[in-house]
């Protein structure tokens with residue numbers, strides 16, 4: 001029994017197919033580039049990737065840097081500094097899930113900045129960090145992550 005599709009049913013089916021094709025593979029509401037834009041809009045300053053790199057790789061007075069758990073550069077799987085749990089790469093080019101969920105980004109920025117700087121990161125700092133992370137791509141020479149003695 002081949003019932004021909006009415007024009008309306010056909011249009012609905014076409015829209016559904018299109019929506020499925022366009023839907024991102026992950027349940028995300030944002031992107032890393034949009035997150036950088038969001039924080040640089042909030043700070044009103046141009047971003048500075050080098051400042052972001054220095055913030056990420058250096059300790060800020062506490063026991064840990066961002067790199068202690070995320071690696072340097074954060075382009076490969078790393079290990080949590082205290083629990084040893086595996087952490088997937090943080091650089092978006094190496095892990096497309098990163099920075100695609102606003103609530104997750106906000107939750108971890110807050111928690112991790114508190115661990116490293118004993119305060120929340122400013123909008124300028126978050127924009128700088130994202131500018132650096134977005135620069136890391138397959139062309140970035142990656143040094144092997146040094147394991148601690």
Ligand code: HEC
Nearest residue numbers: 064065066069081087088098099100105108109112113116
């Ligand atoms: C003590 C370990 C630790 C330190 C130090 C740390 N992080 Fe994390 N970070 C984690 C863990 C655990 C997660 C959540 C698990 C995951 O997403 O892999 C996470 C997740 C994140 C996320 C969520 C990204 C996303 O959208 O998936 C961001 C952003 C982040 N960290 C930034 C930072 C920054 C910036 C610093 C330095 C200020 C830092 N982290 C320091 C352990 C750490």
